[in-house]
Amino acid sequence: MTGVSSQPSIPSHVAIIMDGNNRWATNKKLPGVAGHQKGVERAREAVEFAVEAGLNTLTLFAFSSENWGRSDEEVNLLMKLLNKALQEEMPNLKKNLVQLTFIGDLDRFDSGLLKQMRVSEKETECSEEKNLDLIVAASYGGRWDILEAAKRLNELSVGEDIEKRFSSLLSTGKFKDPDLCIRTGNEFRISNFLLWQLAYSELYFPDILWPDFDSNQFQIALDEFSRRNRRYGETSNFLYK
Numbered sequence: 001m002t003g004v005s006s007q008p009s010i011p012s013h014v015a016i017i018m019d020g021n022n023r024w025a026t027n028k029k030l031p032g033v034a035g036h037q038k039g040v041e042r043a044r045e046a047v048e049f050a051v052e053a054g055l056n057t058l059t060l061f062a063f064s065s066e067n068w069g070r071s072d073e074e075v076n077l078l079m080k081l082l083n084k085a086l087q088e089e090m091p092n093l094k095k096n097l098v099q100l101t102f103i104g105d106l107d108r109f110d111s112g113l114l115k116q117m118r119v120s121e122k123e124t125e126c127s128e129e130k131n132l133d134l135i136v137a138a139s140y141g142g143r144w145d146i147l148e149a150a151k152r153l154n155e156l157s158v159g160e161d162i163e164k165r166f167s168s169l170l171s172t173g174k175f176k177d178p179d180l181c182i183r184t185g186n187e188f189r190i191s192n193f194l195l196w197q198l199a200y201s202e203l204y205f206p207d208i209l210w211p212d213f214d215s216n217q218f219q220i221a222l223d224e225f226s227r228r229n230r231r232y233g234e235t236s237n238f239l240y241k
Contacts, residue, residue, distance in 0.1 A: 009226050011179030013057040014050065015201070017193055018043065019185030020209030027209075033077055038211035040085050044092070049215040050132055051096050053222065057133040057175055061193050065105060065141035082138070083113050086120045093124050097131040100124040103171035104140030133175060142195030145171050149196075172197055180225045184210040202228045 018039060025035030043060055050058040063078060070078075093100060102117050109117070117138075149169035153162075167173060177197045181190065182204045190198060204221050206213070 010053060010222055011055065011202075011225055013059070013176050013178045013180075014055055014221075015059040015061070015178040015181045015194060015198070016046065017061045017181070017183040017185075017191060018210040018213075019183060019187055021211060023185070024209040024211040032074065035211055036078060036081055040081055042211055042213055043085075044089060045215055046213070046218060047093075047098060047132070047134055048096070049218045050134075051098065053218075055132060057135065057178075059135040059137060059172075059178060059194070061137045061140065063104075063138045063140070064192060065139055065144055066192065068108065068139070079109070079113055083116055086116050090120060090123055093120075093134070097126055097129065098124060098134050099126045099130045099132070101133065101135050102138055103135055103145075104138045105144055106139060108139045135172065135175065137193070140171075140193070142190075142192045145194075146196055167196070170196060177201065179230075180204060180221065182206070182213075182221050184208055184213050200230070200232050202230065 021035035021039040022032050023035075024038065025032050028034070043062075046060070047058060062082065067078070068075065092098075100120050102121060106114055106117065148171070149166055152169045153166060167177075172194070177199070178194065178201045180203075181194070181198050181201045183190065184206060186205070186207050186209075188205050190203070194201075202225055204224055206217060206221065208217060
């Protein structure tokens with residue numbers, strides 16, 4: 001007899017590529033800032049939903065290493081929105097026992113924003129129990145993450161599991177790999193996001209822009225995940241003689 005054990009009904013770790021803010025604003029004939037502001041609202045809603053749904057970890061791809069190539073005007077706007085959101089969301093995160101962690105090449109941010117990030121991480125530390133680990137990937141790229149881990153991979157001990165050791169050196173080393181990755185925006189790629197960690201994640205691409213991804217859409221994604229048969233390269237859940 002062979003097969004794979006049944007999976008839990010909900011994922012432990014969900015990662016989201018929040019794509020489509022600019023297109024949403026364009027479709028509604030609104031300035032680009034309106035799309036990003038609505039995107040921040042949806043991120044807040046996603047965090048609240050993750051707590052209610054009982055997820056352990058939620059990772060949000062907020063700003064990629066490639067996003068630095070956008071216009072100075074848009075980059076500056078995104079930095080201001082991020083700083084403002086951090087200050088405004090601290091009370092809710094603390095109240096809901098959500099512990100915040102930033103991953104990425106954070107030294108590229110200006111000193112004021114970087115300080116706010118560190119303060120936010122410190123203020124949301126949960127000494128005992130917590131409802132959710134919230135990881136925000138900012139100035140993040142999967143290739144950067146792998147290269148940084150490779151730099152820290154020194155001589156291995158005899159018998160040491162190199163894959164396990166390497167995984168521990170990634171920016172998400174203390175977290176479980178995502179079970180489910182959602183990308184909005186009607187794009188079908190992962191765009192240099194968690195390249196190592198998503199090796200066996202279920203991928204879900206809803207035909208919707210991020211500012212329209214509400215809690216109902218999040219539930220649809222979880223329902224879809226519950227119907228997937230995760231085999232990890234093994235056989236399906238059938239019996240063989």
